[in-house]
Amino acid sequence: MTNRQLFLNHVGQTSEAPLALEIVRAEGCKLFEADGKEYIDLIGGISVCNVGHRHPKVIEAIKKQLDDYLHIMVYGELVQSPQVQYATLLTQYLPASLNSVFFTASGSEATEGAMKLAKRFQNRTQIISFKNSYHGSTQGALSVMGSEYWQQAFRPLLPDILQLNYNSVEELDNITERTACVIAETIQAEAGVLVPQNGWLKALRKKCDETGTLLVLDEIQCGFGRNGTLWAFEQFDVVPDILLLGKALGGGMPLGAFVANKKIMDSFTHDPVLGHINTFGGHPVCCAAGLAAFKVLLNEKLVEGVKKKEALFISLLHHFKIKAVRSRGLMMAVEFENFDLNKKVIDALIVANVFTDWFLFASNCLRIVPPLTISDEEITLACKKIITVLDAL
Ligand code: PMP
Numbered sequence: 001m002t003n004r005q006l007f008l009n010h011v012g013q014t015s016e017a018p019l020a021l022e023i024v025r026a027e028g029c030k031l032f033e034a035d036g037k038e039y040i041d042l043i044g045g046i047s048v049c050n051v052g053h054r055h056p057k058v059i060e061a062i063k064k065q066l067d068d069y070l071h072i073m074v075y076g077e078l079v080q081s082p083q084v085q086y087a088t089l090l091t092q093y094l095p096a097s098l099n100s101v102f103f104t105a106s107g108s109e110a111t112e113g114a115m116k117l118a119k120r121f122q123n124r125t126q127i128i129s130f131k132n133s134y135h136g137s138t139q140g141a142l143s144v145m146g147s148e149y150w151q152q153a154f155r156p157l158l159p160d161i162l163q164l165n166y167n168s169v170e171e172l173d174n175i176t177e178r179t180a181c182v183i184a185e186t187i188q189a190e191a192g193v194l195v196p197q198n199g200w201l202k203a204l205r206k207k208c209d210e211t212g213t214l215l216v217l218d219e220i221q222c223g224f225g226r227n228g229t230l231w232a233f234e235q236f237d238v239v240p241d242i243l244l245l246g247k248a249l250g251g252g253m254p255l256g257a258f259v260a261n262k263k264i265m266d267s268f269t270h271d272p273v274l275g276h277i278n279t280f281g282g283h284p285v286c287c288a289a290g291l292a293a294f295k296v297l298l299n300e301k302l303v304e305g306v307k308k309k310e311a312l313f314i315s316l317l318h319h320f321k322i323k324a325v326r327s328r329g330l331m332m333a334v335e336f337e338n339f340d341l342n343k344k345v346i347d348a349l350i351v352a353n354v355f356t357d358w359f360l361f362a363s364n365c366l367r368i369v370p371p372l373t374i375s376d377e378e379i380t381l382a383c384k385k386i387i388t389v390l391d392a393l
Pocket of ligand 1: 109111
């Protein structure tokens with residue numbers, strides 16, 4: 001049997017039509033199959049590989065950590081240098097109030113931890129989230145997901161959750177003294193790159209301040225330079241009480257985190273002790289990889305190149321079948337009439353050596369979230385292929 005057949009038979013599946021390509025190597029902005037066929041990767045593992053696949057500095061850091069230790073103890077008990085170094089550097093690049101990093105093993109778990117922290121610290125129960133938001137697939141994270149379609153089969157979910165419309169100022173009045181936290185993506189990714197409008201995030205911050213509610217911003221997908229600043233919230237002049245990180249945080253290894261003020265975070269240490277615990281959060285190899293990737297992002301000034309690369313994409317993506325291109329930095333949604341056309345484009349692009357997909361809540365939009373290291377030549381070639389494919393369809 002081929003590996004593809006074994007994959008379909010023995011690896012738990014998430015859809016009836018997985019892409020099921022077998023990639024044997026990845027480097028920079030390229031993916032390779034066994035027969036040597038190569039793809040320009042326009043999605044970088046869905047916003048994970050911001051410094052490209054297998055950046056030499058990341059590989060070096062992983063190899064060094066392999067020689068020191070792998071897992072030695074559950075999270076939180078031992079001083080592990082990769083965790084300490086990474087948490088310290090991250091907090092140096094965050095507002096002073098965000099000075100304590102709790103490492104998890106995934107983005108969903110960062111959401112779970114943050115919701116628990118808000119309930120515990122506030123001694124309140126209500127959590128508010130927004131339509132078309134995605135914060136993860138575990139039951140707590142699913143409870144705040146903004147889509148009945150993905151929630152209904154799994155009810156009952158968490159109680160006391162309220163969903164509002166993103167960008168609606170009027171609906172912010174639903175935030176009250178009983179709200180533990182409001183959780184929002186700074187830029188809604190799976191909605192097809194939905195950007196907060198005209199001071200909406202500031203109004204949200206203000207309402208949270210007035211009611212003593214914690215503001216949780218999810219930058220699992222939009223953090224680490226994706227939107228043209230290191231953190232997306234910098235563009236909207238707000239600072240969250242809790243920041244969710246994941247995806248690019250691990251430099252290609254599994255890692256998540258929620259970041260808060262130490263005063264808030266310390267409420268996990270008592271009543272009950274061990275308020276949130278895990279075995280693998282902040283795994284030393286993942287932290288070593290993430291730390292190296294973060295240094296690459298800073299040292300190679302990758303964030304500074306994002307806006308120019310976005311502009312190049314936009315200048316090349318003109319076709320009468322493209323209804324709109326919504327973007328913020330290198331997070332771009334190319335909108336088509338419907339899912340059918342989008343799917344045809346995606347399939348044809350795979351044949352034409354370009355790898356991409358669509359968005360969860362915007363299935364008519366092609367996803368472009370490449371490594372921030374993508375070159376002008378790769379952008380030009382990928383866009384040329386998109387236009388050629390559209391001409392042929
Ligand atoms: N929040 C956002 C905004 C995400 O995009 C994702 C992952 N797509 C998550 C949370 C969940 O992260 P993970 O898949 O690592 O659990």
